[in-house]
Amino acid sequence: MRYYILKDNNTEEGPIEQEVLVRMIQMGQVKADTKVRNAFSPNWIEAKKLSVFEEAARRAELDADSIEDLEEEEEEVYDPQESLNQVGRTRFVSARPVQRMMAWVFDMIITVGPAFVVLALLSMLEEEMTKDMRYFLATFVLSVTPWWFLLYFTVGLGFKAQTVGQWFWGIMIIRSDGAPVFAGRAFMYTLLAVFLWISSPLFYLIMPKRRTLPELLTGTRIIRITLRSV
Incomplete structure (x- = not known):
């Protein structure tokens, strides 16, 4: 899925692949409260409020020790088809x-x-x-x-x-x-x-x-x- 981000000057940037945007959020290049939208929706919403970016936003706010502890926790398993067929909190x-x-x-x-x-x-x-x-x-x-x-x-x-x-x-x-x-x-x-x-x-x-x-x-x-x- 591809996404667009709303920059500070109120202009769009994208489309950006979901995996790339996840890494950008984790690295701090895109803030967790930056508004984004997917290619099929005109509605803007903060990245951290979308399930596909929620984990990346949470990791971006943690320090190195906290991230290491987090990685040791048992990861939740997602159904790939279900997650790909879901855009944030919406379905086709x-x-x-x-x-x-x-x-x-x-x-x-x-x-x-x-x-x-x-x-x-x-x-x-x-x-x-x-x-x-x-x-x-x-x-x-x-x-x-x-x-x-x-x-x-x-x-x-x-x-x-x-x-x-x-x-x-x-x-x-x-x-x-x-x-x-x-x-x-x-x-x-x-x-x-x-x-x-x-x-x-x-x-x-x-x-x-x-x-x-x-x-x-x-x-x-x-x-x-x-x-x-x-």
Whole structure:
């Protein structure tokens, strides 16, 4: 997970990886009461009030002898998946079915809609264009559309974490551990979503975290752009 810090001059610095920020707090480079926020939330909160930085903030306030005594204590064991899926005291919220469906329809209009418009126009221009020309244009459109479809979803999900349709309906894609989804994983998710779409409603209903089969196979989650308190 990446975080931003609010500096004294009221400017943001980041994004900073969670592990790096932990070390900065321990070394005193970032004060425990410095306000931070994660990449998915606009809300600022003091670093020491977030569970992921609480231990680092406590260590930063101890002297060397106290730290040595602390390290001898039995460490509490955390579930990695649980801790990665938790941002401070919040959890990700799965996108609702209607949001997913409407975002998909929106994106289909953008990616496939132009092809239908062009094909409809070609059918209306029988007298103005030769048969060979109409055949060539129709073949070209049908050949380009699948590549445009893959490019649209791969770039949108891989670099922006959401397509235009998902942005409009307030949802986005992340990895199951909360990290960003990059192009390779976005490409695989897109392919699986196309071929396994018919299974999506069933898996959404039966899976505890409301994840579809493409999400499970690629280690991703479609979430609402909001965070729910634990």
